[in-house]
Amino acid sequence: MHRRHFPKTLRVIVLFLRPILMLVTKRDWQGQENLPAGGWVLAPNHISHLDPFLISHFMVDQGIPPRFLAKDTLMSLPLGGRILRNAEQIPVYRSSAGAAESLRAAVAAVEAGNVVTIYPEGTITRDPAAWPMTGRTGAVRVALATGCPLVPVMQWGPQEILWPYAKRVHLFPRKTIHVRVGRPVDLSDLQGKPVTEELLSTATTRLMDALTAMMAEVRGELPSTPRIDVHTLSKPRSNYLPGTNDKRWDS
Numbered sequence: 001m002h003r004r005h006f007p008k009t010l011r012v013i014v015l016f017l018r019p020i021l022m023l024v025t026k027r028d029w030q031g032q033e034n035l036p037a038g039g040w041v042l043a044p045n046h047i048s049h050l051d052p053f054l055i056s057h058f059m060v061d062q063g064i065p066p067r068f069l070a071k072d073t074l075m076s077l078p079l080g081g082r083i084l085r086n087a088e089q090i091p092v093y094r095s096s097a098g099a100a101e102s103l104r105a106a107v108a109a110v111e112a113g114n115v116v117t118i119y120p121e122g123t124i125t126r127d128p129a130a131w132p133m134t135g136r137t138g139a140v141r142v143a144l145a146t147g148c149p150l151v152p153v154m155q156w157g158p159q160e161i162l163w164p165y166a167k168r169v170h171l172f173p174r175k176t177i178h179v180r181v182g183r184p185v186d187l188s189d190l191q192g193k194p195v196t197e198e199l200l201s202t203a204t205t206r207l208m209d210a211l212t213a214m215m216a217e218v219r220g221e222l223p224s225t226p227r228i229d230v231h232t233l234s235k236p237r238s239n240y241l242p243g244t245n246d247k248r249w250d251s
Contacts, residue, residue, distance in 0.1 A: 004115075006065045009086035014060050021057045024171050025157075029058055031181030039110040040149040040184070042117045043139040045132045045211045046124045048158035050169075055117070055155055058179045068117045069106060069138070090116055103142055110146045118142060120207055121230055124164045132211045133228040140187070140203035147191060149184035152207055154214035180214040 006014070042064075044055050056066035065088070072091040075081045090109050093102045106116050120135035127133060143150035157177040162169050185206050190199055208227070216222050 004063055004065055007086060007088045009083060010065055010088065013087065017053065018057060018060060021053065024174060025054065025057075025161075026174050026176040027058075027179075028157075028176050029061075029179045031179075032062060034151065034181045034183050035062060035064075036149045036151065036184065038148065039113040039146065040115055040151055041110060041139050041143045041146075042115055042151055042153055043120050043185075043207055043211075044117065044153040044155055045215065046119045046121050047130050047155065048124065048162045048164060050162045051155055051158040054158050054177050055153065055179070057177075058153075058155075059115070059117075064115050066117065067109065067114055103138055103145075106138075106142050107145045110142055110148050116142065120204060120211075123230065123233070125228075126164070126233055127223075127225070127228050129223070129225075130159050130164065131215065131223045131225075131227070132208050133230045135204040135208045136230060137200040137204055140200055140207060141195070143185075143187060144190065144195065144203065150187060150203075150207060151184050152182040152210040152214065154178075154180045154182070154211050154218070156215055156218050178218050180218065182210050182214055185210055 042059070044051070048054075052066075052068060059066045067088060067090055069092045070084050070089045072093050075084055075089075075091050091105050093104065106118065109116050118139040120139045121133050122136040122138070125131065125133050139150060142148075155178065157175050160175040161171060185203070187203055187206075190203055193199055212223065212227075
């Protein structure tokens with residue numbers, strides 16, 4: 001396996017965190033043969049505040065330096081910004097005019113041969129059963145702009161450690177982190193066409209359908225309710241009841 005360059009700061013973080021994750025989780029990782037070479041977009045579902053660490057664990061063990069999008073304002077913080085910059089995380093320019101312009105650093109990183117992780121939902125799922133919601137367009141915008149693969153990566157298990165928007169962590173008994181890597185989403189029929197909202201919606205739906213199908217296979221069930229539209233969400237208010245299986249929230 002070809003191992004990519006890990007920045008020194010990222011190596012230090014991995015050295016500290018990986019042994020902890022090895023201790024507190026079990027791993028069920030499949031589909032690594034679908035990981036491309038070169039630069040590409042990794043598009044995971046989002047089910048817990050902890051899942052960036054757990055998907056990073058998977059990436060590190062595949063020789064892939066985790067690179068996530070971070071608000072450009074965070075990059076200017078005295079300590080946190082320095083850590084993010086030295087770990088080569090990718091700024092999103094929220095003040096830029098236009099979604100495509102805000103992702104210019106992500107496009108440049110992929111074109112330089114890096115793997116950039118972009119959560120298509122843009123936030124932790126608000127589905128009561130933790131199914132993927134509809135997606136935003138950032139991941140497909142970068143894939144279409146670069147012509148590089150868009151790889152759906154489904155994770156299931158982090159929500160058992162920390163349910164979406166809950167505050168109580170359940171580390172033991174150890175939870176199994178399921179990761180499935182799907183084949184790159186086929187966008188060949190969309191390449192070279194004008195980037196319209198309809199085209200972006202089509203591409204994003206394909207991505208979210210792939211993530212949902214992989215989750216359904218792991219869970220052995222299908223969603224029982226319509227997919228939640230991320231564009232209609234209000235601020236979540238956790239209604240999690242610790243010590244029970246009643247895991248839900250109100251919007």
